[in-house]
Amino acid sequence: MRDQDAWLCFADEAGQLLRPPKACTWSRRGRPPLVPVRAAGSGRVSLAGLVCRKAGQRTRLVFRMLVHHGRNGEKKGFRERDFAALLDAAHQQLGGYIVLVWDNYSHHVDATMRELIGKRPWLTVFRFPPTVQISTRPA
Numbered sequence: 001m002r003d004q005d006a007w008l009c010f011a012d013e014a015g016q017l018l019r020p021p022k023a024c025t026w027s028r029r030g031r032p033p034l035v036p037v038r039a040a041g042s043g044r045v046s047l048a049g050l051v052c053r054k055a056g057q058r059t060r061l062v063f064r065m066l067v068h069h070g071r072n073g074e075k076k077g078f079r080e081r082d083f084a085a086l087l088d089a090a091h092q093q094l095g096g097y098i099v100l101v102w103d104n105y106s107h108h109v110d111a112t113m114r115e116l117i118g119k120r121p122w123l124t125v126f127r128f129p130p131t132v133q134i135s136t137r138p139a
Contacts, residue, residue: 006054006097006124009062009090013048013078013105043069046077050090052098062090080107084116091122100125 001008027033049063064086068076075082091098102108104127117125 001099004097004099004124006099007052007057007060007090007094008054008099008101009050009052010101011048011050011083011086012103013046015044015046015077018043018045043067044076048078048083048086050086050100052090052094054094054096060094062086062093064089078107080110080112080116083107083113084120087120087123091120097122098124101128102126103128104130 025033025035044067046066046068047063048066049061052060052062064078064082066075066078066082068074078086087098087100100123102125107113109127117123
């Protein structure tokens, strides 16, 4: 990072349904509580973001949000091209090399994403090690 005068960025994404939670309430004995919940067309929100740090600079947050309402042709979540567009926006905003620390989510390690990363000489990617399953059964 110091050699390239690069930004250190950590990336992650998350999603949240827009459906209201089901609630519990009190009612008279023998009568089930009825709480109306409107779920039609509620949808989902997806968020992808980068937390970026560089010595001598203030920490930055670069993110993109995607709302899905279930309409025809509407994207349900972030894909490789969306992640690449987020990285390009971060590069333009930060104005320098980026060292990215990323997890092993399937869309981050597939061939399309490797190709998109390879086309960006200003980007170096480090991945977290894969999760190790530990057996708790006696041998």
